[in-house]
Amino acid sequence: METVLNVAVAGLLLGGIFALISVGLSLQYGVARVLNVAHGEFIMIGAFVTWVLYTEFGINPLLCMVIVGPAIFVIGFILYRTMFNYIRIKAPSPDAFEGNSILAAFGLLFVIQYIALTLWGSNIHGYTYLAFPIHLGTVTIAANRLVTLGFAVGISFVFYIFLARTRLGKAIRSAAQDPATASLMGVNIKRVLAICFGLGALMAGIAGVLLSMTYPVNANMGLHYTIIAIIVVVLGGMGSIVGSFIGGFILGIVGSIVSYFDPGLALVAYYAIFILLLLVRPKGIMGK
Amino acid sequence: MSKKILIIFSVIVLLVGGLFVACDEEDDDVNGNGEPPVTKDEIIFGGSRPITGGNAIWEEVGFGPLYRLWISEVNAAGGLYIAEYGTSLPIVYEGYIYDDTSDIGTMTRQLERLMTVDEVDFVLSPASTASLFAGAPIFSKYEYVMLCAEGGATSIEDQLYALPYFFGVLNYSNRYQLPVFADLCLELGIDEVAMIWIQDLHGIEYAGVAATEFANAGIEVLMSKSVPPDVSDVSLLLLEAQASGADALCMFAYPDQNFLIIGTMIGMGINFDAILVGPGGNISALPGIFGPNIEGLMFEGAWNCNSTPGAQAFCDLFDSVYPPGTGDWWGHILYWGGVQFFEQAIVEAGTLDNTVIRDVMATSTFDTVLGPTWFDMFGDGGGLLAIECHAGEIGQWQNMVPEVIDPPNQYGEKRTADPWYPKPDWPTE
Amino acid sequence: MDITTFTSNKKFWIWGISLLAVLAALATLPQWLGSYYVILLKDILMLVLITVSWVIFSGPTGYMSLASAAFFGVGVYTSALLLPMTGAVLPLLLVIVIAGLVSFILGLLAGALTLRLKGIYFAVFTFGLVLLIQRFLLWFEMNITHTRGRFVLLVEDNTIFYVMLAIFVATLLTAYFIRRSKFGLALQSIGLNEEAAAHSGVNVTRVKVITFAISAVFMGAAGAIYATKLTYIDPYIAFNPLFSFLPVLMAIFGGLGSFYGPIIGAALFSYLQEFLKTEFPFQYMIIFGLLLMAVIVFMPRGLVGLVQRLLASLKEGPEEKSTPGWAIIFCLFGILGGLVGWFIFRERRGARVLLKAGGVVTLIGGAAYLLMFLLTLLGGLGGGYF
Structure with a gap:
C-alpha cells in the first residue's frame, strides 16, 4: 500500500512537470500552428536566467517568474509578429507554413543555444532551493517538487480561465478553430497569433524557472523537454489546454508506474500509451 | 525611399559588415587554413573537439582548458626546442580546432581532414570514449600520436595491440577505480551496496566491473537498476535503495543524472553511509551547485593540490588563468601529466616525426606533475598510463575540498586524508 | 511500367546523358x-540519397516520416553484426544488400502499423520508432549479449566511396522511375486526396506501405556502408535522431516541388555544414x-522556388514592388547584435565572436539585399521578397 502511494505521488509530481512544459507548446502548435522545436530552448533560457538571478543577485527563484515570464513573452511576441507571421503570409498553404515554420524554429533553436553557450558556456549548473523533505503521513515529498506541482496546477488553471472568460481568450479560441472566419469577425489575427506564441514562450520560461529548482541546468537541456512536450500535446489534442494538462498527468503517472519496475522502459511506455490512445481517440484526448 | 538612398544604404551595410568580420582576422587566421607552411617556423596542433552538442562540457571543463593552458605556457617559454630545426618553435592551434558537434561521423571526417589536407604536425585527442574508439584507427592509419584525454574503457584493451599510436591517460573502471573502491568498502566495513547506472556503455561497463569486484570482495549488491539518459524522476529508485538497507549507493551515470539523483536525495532527505558519485562528482563546480550538501560525497577521480609534489604549482597556474568552477578533480592532473610527458618526448625526439616520437613515448619515463611517468605498453601496440602514476582513484569532499581516500595498495600510497564514514546527514537549511 | 514512354521522351535523354556525365566525373x-575530399563527398552523397529516398515517400504523399534514422540505424547495426572488426562474416556487398532488405522489412512492418495515422501523429510515431529500436537494442545488449559497443571492420576509403556512389545511383533511378510511373501518380493522388484516390481504384494502403518500405531500402544500405567508416x-x-531531421530540413531547404530540388538542397546544406564546422567552429551554430x-x-x-521565380520574372518582367523591410531589419539586427554583444561582453569569452557573427549576418543580409535590389533595377527579380 505504501508503495502504491509512493508511486502515485511520484507520478503526480512528474505529471505536473510534464503538464507545465506542454501547455505552452499546446498554444503555439494548436493555435499559432508553429511546431516550435525551440520550445525547450525557452525552458533552458528561463532556467539559466533564474540560476543567474539566484546565485549572483540572490533573487528568490519564485520571484524570478515575474521577471522571466514577461521578458520571454515579449521575445516570443516579437518573433511571431515579425518572422513567423512573415513566413505565414508568404507560405502557399497552411501545410507549407507548418513545414516552413519547423525549419525556422530549428534555426531559432540553433541561435538560442548559441547565445546560451556564449553567455554561460557548456558547463553544468544548478543551485539548491527549497530542498528539504515534507512528510505527509507515510509519504515524503521534496518541497521544491511540491511547489512545482502547485504552480503547474495553478498556472494552468489561470490560463484556462483566461481562455474561457476573457475577450482575448475568446479571440484566441476562435483563431484556433478557424483563422479566416475569425479575422472576418473583426479579430486582429496577426496580433492574436503573436500573443498566443508569446504566451507559449512565457509558459516555457516559467517552466524553466520551476525546473531549475530540481534539475541541473545546461545549454543542451532543451531538446529533451521539447520531445516530451510534443508527445503530450499530440496526446492531449491539438490546441486544447485541458487536453495537454490531462495528457501530462497521464504520461507522468504511467511513467512512474513503469519506472517502478524498470526506468529504462518509461519511454517505451509513453509510446505504448500514445498508440493506444490514438486508436481509441484518433484526435487526442480532447480533440474534436 | 529613392534608389540612390537604397544603394548608399546597402554599401554602408556591406562596409560595416565587412569591418566587423575583418577586425577579427589577425587573431584568427595566423597561418591561413589548408596551406602547409613552406618553412618550419611553428608547430601546428589541430583537433576535432566538441565545441557544441552533448559533449561540449568537456571542451569547457575537461581537456579543453588544459591544452590551451599548456600551449600558452609553452609559447610563453619561447616554444619547443626541436633539434632537427636547431631552434625553438612556437605552437599554433587557432584555426585548426574544428567543431565535431559531438557527432562521431563528423569527428572522423575532420580528423582525416587535419591529417591529410591541413597536414598538421600533431592532432589533439577527440572527446568521449566512443570518439576515442572511433578515432584510434585513423590516428594509427596516418601515424599520428594519439594522446587520449576524456574517455577510456575496458573494451579498448583487446584492440590496443593493433593500435600502436594510442596512449590512454585517464583512469577508468577496472583501471583502477573500482578495485580501489572495493578495497575501500572492506576497510570501512561496507558490505551491502545499491547501484544506479546509466543505460549506456559507461553504465554497463561500471556496473559490470563493479559486480565482479564486489563479488571478489564479498560485498553484496542489494539493488542494481539502470536509468535512461533522459530520466525525469528518480525518487522511486531512491526509496527502493533506501528500503533495501544498503550501506552505500553508487551512481554510475553522467552529470545530468547524477545531479538529479543528488538533488532528489537532498530534497527527500534520503541518505546513505557512503555515496559514490560518478562523472560530475569530480567537477569543481559542485560546491557552487550543492553548497554544504557535498560534505562526505565520494567521487571517481581523484586528486587534489597536495596529491603530488607538483600538484600545488599546477593548481596555482590553473587558478590564475581560469575562473573558479572550471576545474576537474578526476582528469585534469592526468591530462596535465600527459601533455608534459608529450612535450618532453617531442623535445627528446628532436623532430616532429610522429613515428619517432611514438617510440620515445613507448620506451621513456619522464618527470611530470604526476612524478615519474611512463606508459604500460601492450606488445607492439599502444599503451595506457601506468597505474603507479595515477594520483588517486576515489575521492571524497571534506570541508568543501576534494581529498583522495584510496587505501594503500601495491601501486603506492595515494591517500591525502582519512575517509569520513559514515557520511554526515544532509545539512538543514 | 512501359519503358518506351521514357525512351521516346527527349527530355529523358538530355537529363540521362548529363547525369551519366556527372556520374562518370564523380567516379573518377x-x-x-x-x-578527405573523397570521404566528404561520400558523406554528401549519403545525405543526398537519404533525402531523396525520404522524398520518394514523403514528397508526394505529404506524410512527414521521421523514421529515417531508424532505417539508417538498422543498416548501421546490420553492418556492425556482420562485419565485426575481428573478420567479416559475409562479403561486404552482400552485407549491404542484407542491410537494405532488413530495412525494407522494417519499413513494411512500420508502414503497415502506422500508415493509418495522419499528419503530426504519423510524424511523432515514426520518430518514436527510432527511440524504441534504440532502447530495445540497448536493453538487449545489456541483458542478453552483454556487449559494450561494437567495432566494425575497416574498409578502404575508395571502396566505401564507390559503394556509396552505387547506392546513390540506385536511389536516384528508383526515385525517378517511381515518380514517372503509375505508382508515382497513385502516390500523388493520395497526397492530394486520399479518399478520392481510394475511390478511383488505387489500393491506397498497399501503395503507401510498399513505397514506404522501398524508401527504407536505400537508407539501410547507406547506413551499412557508413558504419565501416565509423568503425565504432x-x-x-x-x-x-539527427538523421531523422536532416532529410526533412534538407528537402525543404532545396524545395519539395521538383525532383532535383532535394538533391541540390541536400548537397548544398551538407557542404555548408561541414564548411561552417571547420571554418567557423565557434560561430557555427549562430551562422x-x-x-x-x-x-x-x-x-x-x-x-528551387527561388530559381523558378527568378526564371519566371526574367521571362515576364519584374513583379510589383513593395517596401524593402526585411533585408533592412535583418541588417540592422546584425549590426545592433554585433555592437551590443561587443559592448556588453567585452571582458568575456565570446565578445569577438558575437561581433564577428553580427558582421556575418550583416554581410549576408546586405549582400542578399543588394543582389535583389540590383536584380530589381535590371528588371529581373521582383521586389516581392522585401
Missing part, C-alpha cells in the same frame, strides 16, 4: 582528390541558425 574523382558503433551512435531562418524568410519554396 578519387583518382585525383585527397582522401553503439545504439546511440547508430540510431542518431547556421540565422541561415536557416533567412532561407525560410527569403525563399519560402526552397532554393
Whole structure:
C-alpha cells in the first residue's frame, strides 16, 4: 500500500512537470500552428536566467517568474509578429507554413543555444532551493517538487480561465478553430497569433524557472523537454489546454508506474500509451 | 525611399559588415587554413573537439582548458626546442580546432581532414570514449600520436595491440577505480551496496566491473537498476535503495543524472553511509551547485593540490588563468601529466616525426606533475598510463575540498586524508 | 511500367546523358582528390540519397516520416553484426544488400502499423520508432549479449566511396522511375486526396506501405556502408535522431516541388555544414541558425522556388514592388547584435565572436539585399521578397 502511494505521488509530481512544459507548446502548435522545436530552448533560457538571478543577485527563484515570464513573452511576441507571421503570409498553404515554420524554429533553436553557450558556456549548473523533505503521513515529498506541482496546477488553471472568460481568450479560441472566419469577425489575427506564441514562450520560461529548482541546468537541456512536450500535446489534442494538462498527468503517472519496475522502459511506455490512445481517440484526448 | 538612398544604404551595410568580420582576422587566421607552411617556423596542433552538442562540457571543463593552458605556457617559454630545426618553435592551434558537434561521423571526417589536407604536425585527442574508439584507427592509419584525454574503457584493451599510436591517460573502471573502491568498502566495513547506472556503455561497463569486484570482495549488491539518459524522476529508485538497507549507493551515470539523483536525495532527505558519485562528482563546480550538501560525497577521480609534489604549482597556474568552477578533480592532473610527458618526448625526439616520437613515448619515463611517468605498453601496440602514476582513484569532499581516500595498495600510497564514514546527514537549511 | 514512354521522351535523354556525365566525373574523382575530399563527398552523397529516398515517400504523399534514422540505424547495426572488426562474416556487398532488405522489412512492418495515422501523429510515431529500436537494442545488449559497443571492420576509403556512389545511383533511378510511373501518380493522388484516390481504384494502403518500405531500402544500405567508416558503433551512435531531421530540413531547404530540388538542397546544406564546422567552429551554430531562418524568410519554396521565380520574372518582367523591410531589419539586427554583444561582453569569452557573427549576418543580409535590389533595377527579380 505504501508503495502504491509512493508511486502515485511520484507520478503526480512528474505529471505536473510534464503538464507545465506542454501547455505552452499546446498554444503555439494548436493555435499559432508553429511546431516550435525551440520550445525547450525557452525552458533552458528561463532556467539559466533564474540560476543567474539566484546565485549572483540572490533573487528568490519564485520571484524570478515575474521577471522571466514577461521578458520571454515579449521575445516570443516579437518573433511571431515579425518572422513567423512573415513566413505565414508568404507560405502557399497552411501545410507549407507548418513545414516552413519547423525549419525556422530549428534555426531559432540553433541561435538560442548559441547565445546560451556564449553567455554561460557548456558547463553544468544548478543551485539548491527549497530542498528539504515534507512528510505527509507515510509519504515524503521534496518541497521544491511540491511547489512545482502547485504552480503547474495553478498556472494552468489561470490560463484556462483566461481562455474561457476573457475577450482575448475568446479571440484566441476562435483563431484556433478557424483563422479566416475569425479575422472576418473583426479579430486582429496577426496580433492574436503573436500573443498566443508569446504566451507559449512565457509558459516555457516559467517552466524553466520551476525546473531549475530540481534539475541541473545546461545549454543542451532543451531538446529533451521539447520531445516530451510534443508527445503530450499530440496526446492531449491539438490546441486544447485541458487536453495537454490531462495528457501530462497521464504520461507522468504511467511513467512512474513503469519506472517502478524498470526506468529504462518509461519511454517505451509513453509510446505504448500514445498508440493506444490514438486508436481509441484518433484526435487526442480532447480533440474534436 | 529613392534608389540612390537604397544603394548608399546597402554599401554602408556591406562596409560595416565587412569591418566587423575583418577586425577579427589577425587573431584568427595566423597561418591561413589548408596551406602547409613552406618553412618550419611553428608547430601546428589541430583537433576535432566538441565545441557544441552533448559533449561540449568537456571542451569547457575537461581537456579543453588544459591544452590551451599548456600551449600558452609553452609559447610563453619561447616554444619547443626541436633539434632537427636547431631552434625553438612556437605552437599554433587557432584555426585548426574544428567543431565535431559531438557527432562521431563528423569527428572522423575532420580528423582525416587535419591529417591529410591541413597536414598538421600533431592532432589533439577527440572527446568521449566512443570518439576515442572511433578515432584510434585513423590516428594509427596516418601515424599520428594519439594522446587520449576524456574517455577510456575496458573494451579498448583487446584492440590496443593493433593500435600502436594510442596512449590512454585517464583512469577508468577496472583501471583502477573500482578495485580501489572495493578495497575501500572492506576497510570501512561496507558490505551491502545499491547501484544506479546509466543505460549506456559507461553504465554497463561500471556496473559490470563493479559486480565482479564486489563479488571478489564479498560485498553484496542489494539493488542494481539502470536509468535512461533522459530520466525525469528518480525518487522511486531512491526509496527502493533506501528500503533495501544498503550501506552505500553508487551512481554510475553522467552529470545530468547524477545531479538529479543528488538533488532528489537532498530534497527527500534520503541518505546513505557512503555515496559514490560518478562523472560530475569530480567537477569543481559542485560546491557552487550543492553548497554544504557535498560534505562526505565520494567521487571517481581523484586528486587534489597536495596529491603530488607538483600538484600545488599546477593548481596555482590553473587558478590564475581560469575562473573558479572550471576545474576537474578526476582528469585534469592526468591530462596535465600527459601533455608534459608529450612535450618532453617531442623535445627528446628532436623532430616532429610522429613515428619517432611514438617510440620515445613507448620506451621513456619522464618527470611530470604526476612524478615519474611512463606508459604500460601492450606488445607492439599502444599503451595506457601506468597505474603507479595515477594520483588517486576515489575521492571524497571534506570541508568543501576534494581529498583522495584510496587505501594503500601495491601501486603506492595515494591517500591525502582519512575517509569520513559514515557520511554526515544532509545539512538543514 | 512501359519503358518506351521514357525512351521516346527527349527530355529523358538530355537529363540521362548529363547525369551519366556527372556520374562518370564523380567516379573518377578519387583518382585525383585527397582522401578527405573523397570521404566528404561520400558523406554528401549519403545525405543526398537519404533525402531523396525520404522524398520518394514523403514528397508526394505529404506524410512527414521521421523514421529515417531508424532505417539508417538498422543498416548501421546490420553492418556492425556482420562485419565485426575481428573478420567479416559475409562479403561486404552482400552485407549491404542484407542491410537494405532488413530495412525494407522494417519499413513494411512500420508502414503497415502506422500508415493509418495522419499528419503530426504519423510524424511523432515514426520518430518514436527510432527511440524504441534504440532502447530495445540497448536493453538487449545489456541483458542478453552483454556487449559494450561494437567495432566494425575497416574498409578502404575508395571502396566505401564507390559503394556509396552505387547506392546513390540506385536511389536516384528508383526515385525517378517511381515518380514517372503509375505508382508515382497513385502516390500523388493520395497526397492530394486520399479518399478520392481510394475511390478511383488505387489500393491506397498497399501503395503507401510498399513505397514506404522501398524508401527504407536505400537508407539501410547507406547506413551499412557508413558504419565501416565509423568503425565504432553503439545504439546511440547508430540510431542518431539527427538523421531523422536532416532529410526533412534538407528537402525543404532545396524545395519539395521538383525532383532535383532535394538533391541540390541536400548537397548544398551538407557542404555548408561541414564548411561552417571547420571554418567557423565557434560561430557555427549562430551562422547556421540565422541561415536557416533567412532561407525560410527569403525563399519560402526552397532554393528551387527561388530559381523558378527568378526564371519566371526574367521571362515576364519584374513583379510589383513593395517596401524593402526585411533585408533592412535583418541588417540592422546584425549590426545592433554585433555592437551590443561587443559592448556588453567585452571582458568575456565570446565578445569577438558575437561581433564577428553580427558582421556575418550583416554581410549576408546586405549582400542578399543588394543582389535583389540590383536584380530589381535590371528588371529581373521582383521586389516581392522585401
